[in-house]
Amino acid sequence: MTTLSRPSAAAIALSVLAADRWSKWMVTKHLTYDSVKTVIPGFFNVIRSENTGVAFSMFTEGGGRFHTIGLVTLSLGAILVLAFMLWKIERLDRTSAVALSLIFGGAVGNVWDRVYAGAVTDFLDFYFGTYHWYTFNLADSAICVGALLLLLSMFLTRNHQEAKA
Numbered sequence: 001m002t003t004l005s006r007p008s009a010a011a012i013a014l015s016v017l018a019a020d021r022w023s024k025w026m027v028t029k030h031l032t033y034d035s036v037k038t039v040i041p042g043f044f045n046v047i048r049s050e051n052t053g054v055a056f057s058m059f060t061e062g063g064g065r066f067h068t069i070g071l072v073t074l075s076l077g078a079i080l081v082l083a084f085m086l087w088k089i090e091r092l093d094r095t096s097a098v099a100l101s102l103i104f105g106g107a108v109g110n111v112w113d114r115v116y117a118g119a120v121t122d123f124l125d126f127y128f129g130t131y132h133w134y135t136f137n138l139a140d141s142a143i144c145v146g147a148l149l150l151l152l153s154m155f156l157t158r159n160h161q162e163a164k165a
Helices: 006-030 065-087 094-117 138-164
Strands: 036-040 044-051 120-128
Touching: 006 044, 006 065, 006 094, 006 120, 006 138, 065 094, 094 120, 094 138, 120 138
Parallel strands: none
Antiparallel strands: 036 044, 044 120
16 A cells, blocks of 8 residues: 655645635635625636635524634534544555545644634635526635545445455
8 A cells, every 4th residue: 555655745735724824815815705806707716705614605693703613622522533633644555645635734724714713715616607606715625625525435445345355
């Protein structure tokens, strides 16, 4: 089984974090709240918004200090679990290690926002006609891609083990 080294996993996570921080900084520097920059008419805009909830704006109601503290606490717990899993990287296949690195970098990026601003900056707005997907950011993208890679790795490992049996 080939795996990723700890420095390589850290480089992936730090790259995700750096890209996320830079993109959010650009959005907050150049856009006011709810302003829209059309990139591809009828398909993609860049819009500055804040999400006080979690993925897909779940748990946005009931904001306030205790809401934010609760979300930060849960997120930090998840980050610690991911860090532990990445520390044991020699037990992981390469795809799983890359997946966890992407998820880790994205989670840290979103927690950073929540700790310093009380909400996560979202700006990627894909739509078709009047249907808009939830606005999201690069950290969310890394988390979703990482989750898909993790599922793929689990599926491929299971099929490989069944083929051996």
